[in-house]
Amino acid sequence: MNTVVKNVAIVVAHPDDETLWTGGTLIDHPGWNVFIGCLCRKKDAERAEKFGKVLDHFGAKGKMEDLDDGPEQKPLPEKLVQQKTIKLLPHKHFDILITHSPDGEYTRHRRHEEASKAVIKLWHSGKIQAKELWLFAYEDGNRMYFPRAITTGVSCTKLSKATWQHKYDIITKIYGFDLDSWEAMTTPKFEAFRKFVKPEEALELLTVLEGRLDESTSII
Structure with missing residues (x-):
């Protein structure tokens, strides 16, 4: 395990994204000072309570916002997402900033894409400062399989059996997803x-990946 102290901010769209896409990394870096900001579901009492328990489990601090996350997934104003992101964070200076990829982790979720765009543009403008930006790197073959880590051209790590089991237990025992749920079966x-x-x-x-997104592909 890595015990080097770093100040790390993670910005995700939903409770459980922090565990699915970077939970093993958090487990293996217990020395990090971690803040997890979640842009949606603040008013979802059940999800918010579970998110709080996960924060405690990771020894992290965090906060939630309440961006619309209804089934229609209408586009949100870019400025609004940026404002909510800044409001989430306790300060503006971090060693590592972690968030979604501009094309999401699977086909397709608008809130993941919007969160990524907001963080990248805030970092580029200097409104959030970080020594490094890490973007989740996963794909699902256009819904051909459960999301899996990209293994070429990125930083990819195989989790130890114990670390993966720990992450899986957070998904199934704290978040409470059924063993045959999408979340449990996805857990990378x-x-x-x-x-x-x-x-x-x-x-x-961001510019390249946005250009590749096929607007005819349905968004969930």
Whole structure:
């Protein structure tokens, strides 16, 4: 386990995203000072309570906001998502900033994409400062299989059996997802990130991936 102290902020769209996509990394870095900001579901009492328990489990601090997350998934104003992101964070300076990929982790979730865009643009503008930006790196073959870590051109780590089981237990025992649920069956055994130290390179990726998104693909 890595015990180097770093100040880390994680910005996710939903409670459980922090565990699914980077939970093993958190488990293996107990020395990190972690803040987890969640942009949706603040008013969902059950999900909010479970998110609080997960924060305690990770030894992290955190906060939730209440961006619309209804089934219609209508686009949200870019400025609003950025404002909510800034409101979530306890300060503006971090060693590592972690969030979604501009194309999400699976096909397709608008709130994941919007969260990523907000964080990248805030980092690029200097409104959030971090030495590194890490973007989740997963794909699902356009719904052909459960999301899996990208293994080429990114930083990809295979979780130990104990770390993966620990993460899986958070998903099934704290969040309470059934063993045959999408979340439980997805829980990745590899975790992958695109890592950046230059904001302009992250902004370039945002531009490229946004251009690839097929607007005819349904969004969930």
